[in-house]
Amino acid sequence: MAYGLFLSGSKxxxxxxxxxxxxxVSLMSIQDxxxxxxxxxxxxxxxxxxxxxxxxDHLLELLYKHHDVVKAQVAGLDMVRLRREVEKAKIQLSQEEHADIEVDDIAGVKKFTYTLMRxxxxxxxxxxxxKYVQMPSNVVLLSISIDNLVYTGVFGSFPVC
Incomplete structure (x- = not known):
């Protein structure tokens, strides 16, 4: 397995x-x-x-509040570009303390910029x-005596993991 779990013994x-x-979430026993x-x-x-x-939602609130934009003005390609910047910011925050978000010409605003701190x-x-921590799952309840936690997907690079 790519996560280095091929260990001798039982885990x-x-x-x-x-x-x-x-x-x-999966609870697994690994033996030899x-x-x-x-x-x-x-x-x-x-x-x-x-x-x-x-x-x-946070960025839209800032856009509405500081740039006198109404909700109906932000749609279509504006949302696509905003979501693209959000995805880039998430990736950047996995390695840095802040991410600069810039969207040109959104809802009539020439340049919307925001520095998102981790x-x-x-x-x-x-x-x-x-919600994740309180997830009612038998798997999590059973995992009290686990030997290893493995985070995959986007959790693998999140700053909170």
Whole structure:
């Protein structure tokens, strides 16, 4: 396995796969390179798009508040470009303390710029993290005595992991 789990002996591992639209959790036993799935769970309504939506909503609030823009003015290609910048910011925040977001000509605003600090990112995403941590899953409850946690998907590079 790519995560270095081919270890000798017996291990209990929980794998968290935070994808674009879902969170999948697996509890696995690994014994001498053989994997056995003991339990699976997750949340089909929790994923990376939830984080994108929180960030987009935050940026739109700033745009409305500081640039006298109304909601109806931001649509179509403006939203596509804003979402693209949000995705870039998430990636940048996995390695840096801030991300500069710039969108040219959005809803009549010549240039919208915002510096998103990692601290603010974590604050905005806090409700998502809380939902994740409180996920009612037998897999998570069973994983009290695990030996390893493996984060895959977008969680693998998040600053909070």
């Amino acid at each position: 209990l591992v929980t794998v968290f796969d935070f994808g674009g639209g879902t969170l999948d 390179g053989r994997f056995e799935v003991l339990g699976i769970g997750g949340d089909t309504n929790l994923g990376g798009e939830d984080i994108n939506n929180v960030l987009v 601290r603010k990112f974590e604050q905005l995403c806090d409700p998502i993290w809380k």
